[in-house]
Amino acid sequence: MAKNPDLDDFRVPFFNDGKKLKSFDLSSIDPAAKPFSTGSKDSDRARLAEIGAQLDDLQERLHAQRHRRVLLVLQGMDTSGKDGTVRAVFHDVDPLGLRIVPFRAPSEREAAHDFLWRVHAQAPMAGEFAIFNRSHYEDVLVPRVMKQIDDDECERRYRHIREFESLLADTGTTIVKCFLHISKDTQRERLQARIDDPTKHWKFDVSDLDARKLWDDYQRAYAAALGSTSTEYAPWYIIPGDSKTHRNVMVAELLLRTLQGMKLEFPPAKESLKGIKVE
């Protein structure tokens, strides 16, 4: 474990517009690594609480300003911990300033539009912090693996995604994208734990195991999507996620740095309120 890990070492290199496609080598980052761990699970939880209080303060400023917007995109294989990340990282952040948007399989009406239509409708507004739990990236993963779209269509979609995210960024949205990176072994353990606990059965269907059989195909689809859509205005970060506490701390550190970089201040005091005594 490096003493001062650098978040940028886990950032997917930016896509070069001259290219049609670029794949990121996921095997270059160990899902079991814990570079941002503070030593133990307990100290990680303490660090998370510390960051949580800072995120809460920054989010209040964002909300008070009603000017900038923030979008966090969470992607990852089944059981990679998207839900758990949201719950842990935002535990101490005021829920009134957050909007969590889960994307499921598109409805008939949604599917009758272009694939970014329903996503655009959920973009954060001024002062809002939106979290996409799955996202438009599903549309370059599932159809890719299922061979419903060919290389050309896939590259076109990557381009549309880059351009869409560029629009959001240019109009005031700070975008951070996290790929929760787990090993195939970790997924096996977590799926097995769900199967062994009947109160967790509602979380999935036996057909979910089919996606696991296509693990390598999905990893390849992710590698291409991450490499082809990481940009300066909407970078992808790889979050080693076999350790849940590490995953939470690392996502929190990333958000902390991101929000700190936005120079969020409370709006100036209102002169009209100065010295008023309420009757």
Add this chain to the structure above:
Amino acid sequence: MAKNPDLDDFRVPFFNDGKKLKSFDLSSIDPAAKPFSTGSKDSDRARLAEIGAQLDDLQERLHAQRHRRVLLVLQGMDTSGKDGTVRAVFHDVDPLGLRIVPFRAPSEREAAHDFLWRVHAQAPMAGEFAIFNRSHYEDVLVPRVMKQIDDDECERRYRHIREFESLLADTGTTIVKCFLHISKDTQRERLQARIDDPTKHWKFDVSDLDARKLWDDYQRAYAAALGSTSTEYAPWYIIPGDSKTHRNVMVAELLLRTLQGMKLEFPPAKESLKGIKVE
């Protein structure tokens, strides 16, 4: 303080359909009362954490079933603590199962529809717990006080509200409505505290003080709205709110009783998953 306070003592009597209008006497409940307090602020916070864990479990069952829906409506004068209640009561509830909907002044497009149009669009879906931070009740308060609607129109709106809530209830939504009840003195203190802290100025405008000048008119408008729209399927509760910790505990107790009454169980285990070993 009664040893075993009864939530039903704080429920607004149900509206009798034979009547046109019914007013609830708000002065019959002391905003400074703390019937659900456990003795001290610290013990109230401990009780809140205890209930929070139970609410989290019940909310998970609600979410797992994807069948019933829950709607909490929060209303109250400025500084009555709507935001604070949401934050405190749901602190330990998984944010993924909640949807907090703030209603502000209607947009031009919203105002071009009937007053329940934008509200209906935000109704909770199966498995969801929605919290309305302000609501369709604003439409029988502000316009009433501003004399933009007459008695007849006001009574028509109460009826439309009762019928709308009856539709939601009949189709699977459990509705609870809370009026956060504070004294005029408490509001003065809280407004003054905001004025004295420049980082809170963004929360309001000097024109907000105009509503305070109409305090009695607003209390009368609330009295009529509460009395005319409390029903068996969508009851109003008066929450004494001068004490923040009391307010939080009482709302939490009310939600706990409500969710417990719904007999929420996890869906049955799936036979198809039984004995499966993940490979």
